[in-house]
Amino acid sequence: MNKIFSNLFKKDWFGLLIVVIFGALIISVLKPAFVSSFNLYVLMSSISLMLIVAMSQMIIIAIGQMNLSVGAIGGLVAISFAGLMEVYDMPIFIAASIGIVIGVSAGFFNGYITAKTGISAFIITLATLYVFKGINLGITEAQPFYKIPDAIRVFGNGKIIGPIPYLIIIPLIVTFVMWILMTKTIIGRYMLAYGNSIQSSELMGISSTQIVITAHVISGLLAGIAGMLVVCRLSLGTPNIGDAWLLPSFAAPVIGGAILAGGKVDVLATALAVVIVAIISQSLVIFKVDPFFVQIFLGFMILFAVLINRYREYQEENKKKIFVHE
Amino acid sequence: MNSEYCLEINNSNKTFPGVKALDNANFKLKKGSIHALVGENGAGKSTLIKILTGVYKPDSGEIIINDEKINLNSPNDAILKGISVVHQERNLIGRFSVGENLMLNNLPKNSLNLIDYNEVFKQSKKWLDILDLDISPETIVSDLTVAKMQLCEIAKALSMESKILLLDEPTSSISPQDANNLFKLLKKIVSKEGVSVVFVSHKLEEVFQICDYVTVLRDGKNACESEKIETLDRKQLVKLMIGREEQVVKSKKLFENNNNKILELENINTYLGHKSINLSLYKGEILGLYGLVGAGRTELAKSIVGIEKIISGNLKLNSKSIKIHSAKEALEKYKIGYISEDRKKEGLILMHNVLDNTGITVWSQLKRFFNFLNDSTIGKKVTPYIQKLEVKTPSNYQLVSNLSGGNQQKISVAKWLAAGTDILFIDEPTVGIDVKTKGYLHELIIDLSKSGTSIVLISSDMPEMISLADRIIVMKNFIIKGEKNNDHNYQSMSSSIMEFIHD
Numbered sequence: 001m002n003k004i005f006s007n008l009f010k011k012d013w014f015g016l017l018i019v020v021i022f023g024a025l026i027i028s029v030l031k032p033a034f035v036s037s038f039n040l041y042v043l044m045s046s047i048s049l050m051l052i053v054a055m056s057q058m059i060i061i062a063i064g065q066m067n068l069s070v071g072a073i074g075g076l077v078a079i080s081f082a083g084l085m086e087v088y089d090m091p092i093f094i095a096a097s098i099g100i101v102i103g104v105s106a107g108f109f110n111g112y113i114t115a116k117t118g119i120s121a122f123i124i125t126l127a128t129l130y131v132f133k134g135i136n137l138g139i140t141e142a143q144p145f146y147k148i149p150d151a152i153r154v155f156g157n158g159k160i161i162g163p164i165p166y167l168i169i170i171p172l173i174v175t176f177v178m179w180i181l182m183t184k185t186i187i188g189r190y191m192l193a194y195g196n197s198i199q200s201s202e203l204m205g206i207s208s209t210q211i212v213i214t215a216h217v218i219s220g221l222l223a224g225i226a227g228m229l230v231v232c233r234l235s236l237g238t239p240n241i242g243d244a245w246l247l248p249s250f251a252a253p254v255i256g257g258a259i260l261a262g263g264k265v266d267v268l269a270t271a272l273a274v275v276i277v278a279i280i281s282q283s284l285v286i287f288k289v290d291p292f293f294v295q296i297f298l299g300f301m302i303l304f305a306v307l308i309n310r311y312r313e314y315q316e317e318n319k320k321k322i323f324v325h326e
Numbered sequence: 327m328n329s330e331y332c333l334e335i336n337n338s339n340k341t342f343p344g345v346k347a348l349d350n351a352n353f354k355l356k357k358g359s360i361h362a363l364v365g366e367n368g369a370g371k372s373t374l375i376k377i378l379t380g381v382y383k384p385d386s387g388e389i390i391i392n393d394e395k396i397n398l399n400s401p402n403d404a405i406l407k408g409i410s411v412v413h414q415e416r417n418l419i420g421r422f423s424v425g426e427n428l429m430l431n432n433l434p435k436n437s438l439n440l441i442d443y444n445e446v447f448k449q450s451k452k453w454l455d456i457l458d459l460d461i462s463p464e465t466i467v468s469d470l471t472v473a474k475m476q477l478c479e480i481a482k483a484l485s486m487e488s489k490i491l492l493l494d495e496p497t498s499s500i501s502p503q504d505a506n507n508l509f510k511l512l513k514k515i516v517s518k519e520g521v522s523v524v525f526v527s528h529k530l531e532e533v534f535q536i537c538d539y540v541t542v543l544r545d546g547k548n549a550c551e552s553e554k555i556e557t558l559d560r561k562q563l564v565k566l567m568i569g570r571e572e573q574v575v576k577s578k579k580l581f582e583n584n585n586n587k588i589l590e591l592e593n594i595n596t597y598l599g600h601k602s603i604n605l606s607l608y609k610g611e612i613l614g615l616y617g618l619v620g621a622g623r624t625e626l627a628k629s630i631v632g633i634e635k636i637i638s639g640n641l642k643l644n645s646k647s648i649k650i651h652s653a654k655e656a657l658e659k660y661k662i663g664y665i666s667e668d669r670k671k672e673g674l675i676l677m678h679n680v681l682d683n684t685g686i687t688v689w690s691q692l693k694r695f696f697n698f699l700n701d702s703t704i705g706k707k708v709t710p711y712i713q714k715l716e717v718k719t720p721s722n723y724q725l726v727s728n729l730s731g732g733n734q735q736k737i738s739v740a741k742w743l744a745a746g747t748d749i750l751f752i753d754e755p756t757v758g759i760d761v762k763t764k765g766y767l768h769e770l771i772i773d774l775s776k777s778g779t780s781i782v783l784i785s786s787d788m789p790e791m792i793s794l795a796d797r798i799i800v801m802k803n804f805i806i807k808g809e810k811n812n813d814h815n816y817q818s819m820s821s822s823i824m825e826f827i828h829d
Contacts, residue, residue, distance in 0.1 A: 184440040186433050193419045200417040205402040
């Protein structure tokens with residue numbers, strides 16, 4: 001039993017789970033409004049969207065890169081999805097499929113250029129951020145699309161049972177699939193191996209090009225899905241969807257123990273980190289704290305998480321040093 | 327046809343700009359044998375290894391594996407042809423388990439097409455068992471010792487059904503005991519698993535201990551080819567490797583020991599693991615620090631100049647105890663400089679021009695009003711040194727990355743000349759540069775010492791060490807093994823140095 005616990009404590013997600021449980025308990029005792037049906041619904045809706053955004057960034061962190069264009073891809077897919085339905089009266093299913101194709105293509109574009117040129121993904125996605133955002137503004141001329149089918153409205157705002165929104169279905173599936181991908185599939189393990197050490201993975205015969213492109217394609221796909229879910233939630237497609245995703249997209253994986261240098265991400269911990277960030281934002285509202293403080297708080301949490309990660313790495317390095325000289 | 331060789335490399339040539347790395351080199355590996363590949367630094371060993379592993383393509387020559395002429399275009403090609411390499415540095419995925427690393431190229435899957443970890447651990451256990459390795463396949467690799475990681479890499483090679491195993495300096499970072507384990511294991515896989523081994527090492531006693539055949543490379547040519555080890559003794563082998571006992575250059579001035587100690591280390595222990603280091607450096611002396619890769623020489627230099635930490639002990643400059651907290655302080659306050667062995671990473675800022683690189687050490691001396699620097703002041707200060715070293719550059723504004731390796735090295739030296747240090751640590755000054763520049767740098771180092779600068783020379787190049795140093799200190803495993811005044815006699819010096827290393 002002790003061993004089980006000590007093993008659990010080593011897992012990134014376990015500490016976060018405890019934070020979630022105790023945090024939620026304390027807040028609900030202090031402010032019973034926290035567990036009101038409406039509040040839980042709002043909480044879960046915001047978790048739903050950020051889960052996918054976080055996963056979209058997480059998979060790029062896994063290979064040791066960054067995707068600055070996550071929000072821009074999300075925005076482009078969102079307005080395409082809404083625009084196709086409003087302007088061309090397309091059925092939801094077809095509009096959504098085209099949206100997915102756009103997200104995947106944008107990701108492929110990022111991945112292909114990164115893999116083929118060897119230029120840092122940071123730079124490439126900084127450039128494509130403007131490209132995707134520019135296309136977005138060119139199409140919309142900065143005007144939202146309002147004419148959204150009722151089915152979308154219901155899906156984005158309805159509840160399955162109690163306070164649980166329909167919106168959460170897809171993010172839960174995505175999270176589960178991502179967990180399978182990163183822990184149980186060969187391509188997922190190769191991504192982590194690549195993130196761990198490019199040289200070692202290449203010497204083992206893993207194709208860098210394939211890994212980088214696949215990761216970016218998945219990232220683009222997820223960013224696109226997130227964009228379309230926001231359209232469902234807002235019941236409109238505005239050009240500024242995705243603009244504020246960048247910071248939170250990094251926050252959750254990092255709080256979840258991911259190492260930005262690559263090779264280590266934890267899907268469960270990332271998901272729990274999304275929940276923590278959402279609970280904090282939400283409870284600061286309930287406690288009527290100035291919204292500006294939410295950002296300060298988030299900033300310090302990231303800092304704290306990075307320090308913990310750094311401390312662990314430092315310990316690992318020290319352990320190795322001793323071995324070398326023994 | 328079934329020849330006795332499982333691998334042949336015939337008449338292979340490879341030229342790099344300025345260097346003929348391989349000159350009609352041959353190598354024949356007999357089935358079921360352990361074959362040593364030896365030679366000095368720069369003799370062409372690494373080029374041959376890289377050709378064998380598909381990293382380089384030879385300009386001409388053929389590679390034959392099991393009577394079949396083949397081309398190797400990538401590391402993956404080599405793996406598919408049954409050639410596995412265990413490199414000098416470890417190449418496993420640190421955060422993955424041992425089992426997953428072993429099976430990574432061929433991960434077993436279940437009916438849902440997902441990785442079957444039970445099977446991963448079961449299959450990898452089989453290979454660990456063959457090698458009698460007492461390692462659980464579920465262990466995370468980064469928790470293992472370096473020696474165990476190395477054994478895991480060998481297990482991985484076996485798991486990929488490799489019949490040719492190439493070990494590059496396998497004992498450079500493991501203890502003698504671990505090395506013995508490794509040798510036992512190698513003999514075992516050769517006799518039981520039908521593997522043939524190419525063993526690359528600087529350590530000749532190891533070569534004599536376990537190898538059946540030896541091929542010596544010198545300046546890219548075969549000094550001997552697939553010779554039976556019994557036909558050679560140690561002296562002959564050394565002669566084959568060096569080929570020129572008289573190579574020791576015109577001896578430098580005899581150093582008069584003036585008993586003028588400039589730098590003293592008393593019982594220094596460092597954070598990186600040096601134990602009780604005692605040494606003195608005299609004024610105008612060239613002190614050689616010799617040792618194998620990983621002996622802790624670079625680390626000692628870095629600890630002294632404040633890049634790494636000294637935990638305890640006494641560091642004295644001109645008989646006064648001092649503490650150096652940073653390389654900046656070493657340079658500006660105590661006039662101690664360090665020329666890095668890794669010039670690309672640490673010695674130079676490749677994207678900056680010659681002037682900036684050379685001037686960087688003197689910026690703080692030259693800065694004027696409000697810390698503004700001006701190019702002409704810096705130019706005046708550094709140009710003499712750039713000219714003195716005959717750096718071939720169209721102008722001081724050329725980017726350093728556009729210069730040749732030798733010229734880059736000159737600039738990393740020039741910037742320290744400009745800095746006018748009293749003590750200079752020079753780390754592997756001539757690795758990877760041509761013979762002519764090497765000569766320049768040697769003369770420069772001697773001139774520097776004549777002008778009164780005390781120099782600590784770190785080098786793994788024995789002839790260089792014996793021609794330059796006044797006194798040689800031998801390090802191994804982060805301690806000092808011995809010290810000898812240099813009489814510039816290659817034969818006697820090299821053998822006493824080797825004794826220090828291998829006692």
